[in-house]
Amino acid sequence: KLYNVFCSKTSINENFDEFYFWGQVILSDFNDIDKELVDAEKLYSNLSDIKQIDNTFFELTKEQLDAIKQFWGNVDFKTKSSGKEKFIVLWEKLYPVYKEFNELLSNEKIGYEGKLYKDLISNLNTHSKKFNSYKHIFIVGFNALSKSEKELFKFLQKLGNTQFFWDYDSFYYNDKNHEAGFFIREMLQQFPLPEKFQFETGIGLQKSINLYSTQTIVGQAKILPEIFKNSILTDENTVLVLADENMLLPVLYSLPQNILKINVTMSYPVKETTSLQFVYLLLEMQGNSREKSKNILFKSKDVLNIFSHKFFSNNNFVNELKNQIIKLNKNYIEQNVINKNEFLLKVFDKSKTPITYCKYICDVIFEIISSNLILNNNIDNLEKQILYSIYRETLKLDELIIGNKIELTKHDTFVKIFKLVCENIKVSFKGEPLAGLQIMGILETRLLDFKNIILISANEGVIPTGNASLSLIPYNLRKGFGLHTLEHQDAIFAYHFYHLLQRSENAFFVYSSSQNDNGKSEASRFIHQLRFNQNLKVNEFQVSDKPGVFQNKDINIERTEKINSKINKYLNNELKLSPSSINTYINCKLKFYFKHIIKLKEPDELTEDIDGIAFGNVFHKTLALLYQEYIGQNVTESIVENIKTNENIEVTLKKIFSEEIFKNEFPDNLSGIYLLNFQILKKYLIRLLEFDKQNSPFKIIGIEMNTKFPIKVNGFEIIIDCFIDRCIEKESKLIVQDFKTGSIENKVKDFDTLFSANYKYSAMRQVIIYALSLEKMNVVKPELLSVRKVLTNENNKISIEKNEIKNISEIKTEFTQYLQLTLNELFNKDILFSQTEKADNCKYCEYKQICRR
Incomplete structure (x- = not known):
């Protein structure tokens, strides 16, 4: 209803979702205006003339007039700014919105709370007969009254059958500067207590006040078992007050098991x-x-x-x-x-x-x-x-x-x-109010007295909140028209806090020294007031509740008979080692144990993204399919040019993409990460085909080619199983090509570095073993091609000790010796399967959660 009126009166075309938030703010302002019986027409007027303020608001106090003048006096009407102009235009439209909205509600006989209050005050005389029919009317325990409530009480006071009772303590009532007594002092003047009636004073009496500081927010809940060890804290006489309602669940989970009955009387945010x-x-x-x-x-x-x-x-x-x-x-x-x-x-x-x-x-x-x-x-x-x-x-x-x-x-x-x-x-939440430990929020403690109180989240920014309610009415105008401001809100919290203390004997306050949502990390101002009061003694405790730093322990797997029997299967070639599995052992012995000995697998997960392995597989299989019909043939520049057509690449890539990524269900339209990966793969394929075109002619010997590399280890000949991406023949020389879609390292200082536990050199070790598997057939050159930089010739050359490997036979002896040393270690029963010391190797490891790396 407000949205429709707002749109018609302001000509501001906002969607309902855009208006919803501000609609709540405007409705809250209307509610405040009516509760405080403010003249909405005067409030929402544009008063650029300071003299006009004196003539319009002659009934206001000097302090209120000064506040209104301060606001409108600071608005520079000569200087234009879009923000200021928009505000003034909206401001002048708010009264017409208010007026029509209220007329609409009146016609439908409905209203928000403030409107109902205002309507009641406007028609009080019609209710005189009903109020006079009561012999006695008792008004009990109010604190912060709106102007409409005051008018109602004045009306009842004049009837002569009404008595007023206020719950307060002289501790803050007699101190004119104490915010907890801000409202009570005014109420007692206007609506005095019955003669000879007095409340007992409690705060100034001897009390046990204990203050606990924790290092974390959740630590406030964790300290509760320690507090409840105090024998004075019996369930029926104790209240646990949560200044922050979000602490309810941590508190419930932290209560000692001997507390059998709990009554939660508070609200919890959904x-x-x-x-x-x-x-x-x-x-x-x-x-x-x-x-x-x-x-x-x-x-x-x-x-x-x-x-x-x-x-x-x-x-x-x-x-x-x-x-x-x-x-x-x-x-x-x-x-x-x-x-x-x-x-x-x-x-x-x-x-x-x-x-x-x-x-x-x-x-x-x-x-x-x-x-x-x-x-x-x-x-x-x-x-x-x-x-x-x-x-x-x-x-x-x-x-x-x-x-x-x-x-x-x-x-x-x-x-x-x-x-x-x-x-x-x-x-x-509702429970049995007379049984068990009472757990409630600050507002739920009104008019209730407990022998023992425990207040959690006694932080500045929580109690009081320190945040004024959202409003389109500027602070000075709120103050000038007598609407509630942040000071009133703080006074309400102060009253609730000190009321809790009034008749208590033992108080436990807990606050966190870590920053809360409001950026505060200190105790509430009310706590500081207690600290510096000479008549009160506050016992302070600092609780260390931060978890200690967890020290990772090295994981070392000893070789059992069962483990050795599995490893021996590689010696008799019942199981085959691969260059990839050898790399795994070099980079991390523990990973080899997880992956190849006990065959530990990650649980199956749905993958919406395309990981590096899947990306590489699609690239390799697409390239293999593009060249499939040319295996054993000489590939010329014209053949590559034909393969390189956009349509050919798209069709082939879609086929492999569909099989590998979408399980043969290619979507009508690729989008998001899939489209991005598709385009990158296409770009890489075009780049590699351009490389092939520049290096043609050549003969394709094999694609995804399975070869074997035998090597002597401890008197046994073991077979290393190889799958070569592509083998070509050019100028009477075999070239073993290994394609990588990621970054690669193709230069190494020496063989010691090449066989060090560094994943960067894995691709070099792998392609060299591939080349060695064909060494007896011909002169063989290994090539490691990063498809990102494949057109840069230097990038494809493999070098050890600054020497390019043009013939694998040149390094066969030394490389084989290092490889044999590695395999001897693998089959040594005394060598543990231990974690790598190089943390970079763990970056993409599927087992790093086990190792806590």
């Missing part, structure tokens, strides 16, 4: 819950869904994220579906693959448009709350209560959207609005 995260996952899935050939497709990653939520934990049926999706490794999954029962039919239902999202969310939540058909009781009553809160607010949002005919065509628009709604949802 935005922190897994239930809301589940709904967000549903919306993300809807946003990424698509239709193809009348089939509904959901993004596989989105489906797996939903199945990985705690609602589906320990569910065998869902785990089977997850494994099925992972094995398929498709980017999108058909709806019929996952809709296996009634509950999943609700979850994986496609909403046609964002306008139906509310119904979809409500249907899923209702299904969850009403039955645990597939969830195996993974949802407790607390979770159901949270889900019901989301359900209720979603229904309201649905009514708002449909009732006001708000057009929602974009997914992102609905999500933005929905998140704004959910950010403000709080779940109120």
